[in-house]
Amino acid sequence: MPSALTVAYALGLTALIGAAGGAMADQTPVAITAFNAWCFKAGQTEAEARKNMRADTASFELSFWDDSLEPRPTDAPRGVERRCEVVFEGAHSLQAITALRRQMQTPPVFGTKIPLPDTHTALEGTALIEGRALLQGRVAVVHVGTRDQNGKKTTFMAVDRLYDGLGHTN
Numbered sequence: 001m002p003s004a005l006t007v008a009y010a011l012g013l014t015a016l017i018g019a020a021g022g023a024m025a026d027q028t029p030v031a032i033t034a035f036n037a038w039c040f041k042a043g044q045t046e047a048e049a050r051k052n053m054r055a056d057t058a059s060f061e062l063s064f065w066d067d068s069l070e071p072r073p074t075d076a077p078r079g080v081e082r083r084c085e086v087v088f089e090g091a092h093s094l095q096a097i098t099a100l101r102r103q104m105q106t107p108p109v110f111g112t113k114i115p116l117p118d119t120h121t122a123l124e125g126t127a128l129i130e131g132r133a134l135l136q137g138r139v140a141v142v143h144v145g146t147r148d149q150n151g152k153k154t155t156f157m158a159v160d161r162l163y164d165g166l167g168h169t170n
Contacts, residue, residue, distance in 0.1 A: 028155075031060035031088035032096055035157045036103040039084035040110060042161075045069050049084065060088040063158075079119035079166045085158035092155040093127035096144045100128070100157060104142070111140060117167030120160070123147070131167060139167030 034053040038044070044052065046064050055062035065072045066082040076083070104110035111132030117139055122129050126145040134140055143158040 028088060028090060028092050028095060030058065031086045031155075032092075032099045032157065034058065034060065035084070035086045035096075036099055039086070039157075039159050040103070042066070042082070043069070053086075060086045062086055077119070077160075079117070079162050080160045081163045082161040083158065085156055087149065087154050087156045089152060089154055091146045091153045093144055093146055096155055096157050097128050100142060100144060104132075110134075110142075114139070114167070117141060117162060119162060119166060134161070138162070138164060141167075 034055075038049060038052045041052075044064075044066060046066075049064040050056055050062060053062060063083060063085040065076065067076075068081060072080075111134045114131040114133045116129060116131045120129060120131075120141045120143070123143075123145065125147045126143065128142065128144040130142050132140045132142060138161060140159055140161045143160070144156065146153055146155050148154070
């Protein structure tokens with residue numbers, strides 16, 4: 001029969017492991033919440049987006065630009081005027097898609113689904129990719145999936161707004 005001290009030690013260790021696991025699990029919602037809170041907002045420079053999302057100290061990577069406010073990267077994909085993407089550790093596509101769909105239905109609703117513009121294609125690991133018709137004839141693409149990054153599985157969530165006139169389905 002184990003002593004009271006052994007039982008207390010085992011219970012304490014179990015609680016510590018559980019708390020550590022919970023702290024690690026909390027990083028996924030942080031990335032998803034930051035994406036949903038800030039990636040759909042226009043009028044941010046890269047510096048403002050990084051500050052708003054606390055990206056410099058966060059457990060996720062942020063890729064952001066808005067060509068209507070400052071120059072876009074030289075390697076930016078064709079047709080993308082604004083991009084916001086977060087990448088975080090683990091395979092969490094289902095959780096990311098669920099949160100994204102909920103966010104897109106929150107007023108102001110984020111467009112209606114349209115055929116995928118030819119500027120985008122599903123990549124290996126894609127779990128969701130959709131074209132979305134926005135106000136004033138603009139088009140965006142939302143993209144969620146997983147990829148291997150530095151030997152680890154990561155989840156990405158991205159929204160790209162296309163240049164005016166691209167992606168229309170007339």
